[in-house]
Amino acid sequence: xxxxxxxxxxxxxxxxxxxxxxxxxxxxxxxxxxxxxxxxxxxxxxxxxxxxxxxxxxxxxxxxxxxxxxxxxxxxxxxxxxxxxxxxxxxxxxxxxxxxxxxxxxxxxxxxxxxxxxxxxxxxxxxxxxxxxxxxxxxxxxxxxxx
Amino acid sequence: xxxxxxxxxxxxxxxxxxxxxxxxxxxxxxxxxxxxxxxxxxxxxxxxxxxxxxxxxxxxxxxxxxxxxxxxxxxxxxxxxxxxxxxxxxxxxxxxxxxxxxxxxxxxxxxxxxxxxxxxxxxxxxxxxxxxxxxxxxxxxxxxxxxxxxxxxxxxxxxxxxxxxxxxxxxxxxxxxxxxxxxxxxxxxxxxxxxxxxxxxxxxxxxxxxxxxxxxxxxxxxxxxxxxxxxxxxxxxxxxxxxxxxxxxxxxxxxxxxxxxxxxxxxxxxxxxxxxxxxxxxxxx
Numbered sequence: 463x464x465x466x467x468x469x470x471x472x473x474x475x476x477x478x479x480x481x482x483x484x485x486x487x488x489x490x491x492x493x494x495x496x497x498x499x500x501x502x503x504x505x506x507x508x509x510x511x512x513x514x515x516x517x518x519x520x521x522x523x524x525x526x527x528x529x530x531x532x533x534x535x536x537x538x539x540x541x542x543x544x545x546x547x548x549x550x551x552x553x554x555x556x557x558x559x560x561x562x563x564x565x566x567x568x569x570x571x572x573x574x575x576x577x578x579x580x581x582x583x584x585x586x587x588x589x590x591x592x593x594x595x596x597x598x599x600x601x602x603x604x605x606x607x608x609x
Numbered sequence: 610x611x612x613x614x615x616x617x618x619x620x621x622x623x624x625x626x627x628x629x630x631x632x633x634x635x636x637x638x639x640x641x642x643x644x645x646x647x648x649x650x651x652x653x654x655x656x657x658x659x660x661x662x663x664x665x666x667x668x669x670x671x672x673x674x675x676x677x678x679x680x681x682x683x684x685x686x687x688x689x690x691x692x693x694x695x696x697x698x699x700x701x702x703x704x705x706x707x708x709x710x711x712x713x714x715x716x717x718x719x720x721x722x723x724x725x726x727x728x729x730x731x732x733x734x735x736x737x738x739x740x741x742x743x744x745x746x747x748x749x750x751x752x753x754x755x756x757x758x759x760x761x762x763x764x765x766x767x768x769x770x771x772x773x774x775x776x777x778x779x780x781x782x783x784x785x786x787x788x789x790x791x792x793x794x795x796x797x798x799x800x801x802x803x804x805x806x807x808x809x810x811x812x813x814x815x816x817x818x819x820x821x822x823x824x825x826x827x828x829x830x831x832x833x834x835x836x837x838x839x840x841x842x843x844x845x846x847x848x849x850x851x852x853x854x855x856x857x858x859x860x861x862x863x864x865x866x867x868x869x870x871x872x873x874x875x876x877x878x879x880x881x882x883x884x885x886x887x888x889x890x891x892x893x894x
Contacts, residue, residue, distance in 0.1 A: 561782060563781070563837045563838045564838075564840055566838060567777075567778025568778065569775070569778050570778055570840040572755070573753070573755040587760045587766055587771060588765070588766045588767070588770075588771070590770075590771060590775065591770065591773070591774035591777060594774065
């Protein structure tokens, strides 16, 4: 076999702190509220779900595509349809302006074991691009990585 | 008339496959060595439009891209309506060979992407002498599944939206936005259950592990190229496959994902041009 490659997909993710990742995640509702087109894509979506960094998940209530409530977990006896939780390093890498290969998609993160998806996945799958884009919003708003 | 008209010509050829006539739509441009291009699962031959209009390539190659039956402008065969579509290794191989025979192509080069890359390996295993060279993009003998294909065809999920959203992550972020949009548009337009039916070949029927070692590149050179951002058929999957084939050429393409020819045609050109040059030189061009 002859191989021609400069492949570096397994490189380490970027520098980050857990606090910076959690803070960036907290700002997603505000970023979404400023994005009318993305909200419109979620206009038929009402769901309560658990999303965020593994170190600090959030109970998130979405109504007509807008995040109307976001409360740090745990909340006593709060239900959620599904959860998508990723390691802080995964979020930090995912939010880079040009994410590295393998760290660039919600489902590449699950495949590499940096994120877990569980529960009733119907609302997530039926609005998959919406969730990919909502959860990528810190990328567009200049996530730096360090606190 | 002043409007720009592309040199691509599209026609239909009637091809008998497994005992039934299929009306297959194909596009072509250029002259010289026949180069047949195979699209990815759930999409169609529009993915190849940039290669089809590349004057440097079409000077030496007759570039041909066809829509598989059930895809693009190739309808299902008459008996297929109302049945569940499932692509198999046998039916896919038969379709390619029948198409090449129908056009009377003389030992064409076949280049396929994704499922097209996988079937190229099967052509190399069983039919190498019929081809001058084989090119597998995003090709491996097997790769680990990363989602449940049952989501692709059910009444409570929009098929076009979910197919596009699933594969959107397979596109490298460096590509032009318009090319990304166009690549996903193909997925939004697929027929119900067609992407899922193609993946029956990819996931269930087409596992080539243990068979590729028999490939003899002296009969037919084999080139494998995979984008670094492809987490479906990963570079590691391709390199592992190539490592088991004496003489196979393997390249990892930077800043490209699972759809190199359509997601970033200029970047893909950097990698495919030397391959096509090599084939041309080997064939006295």
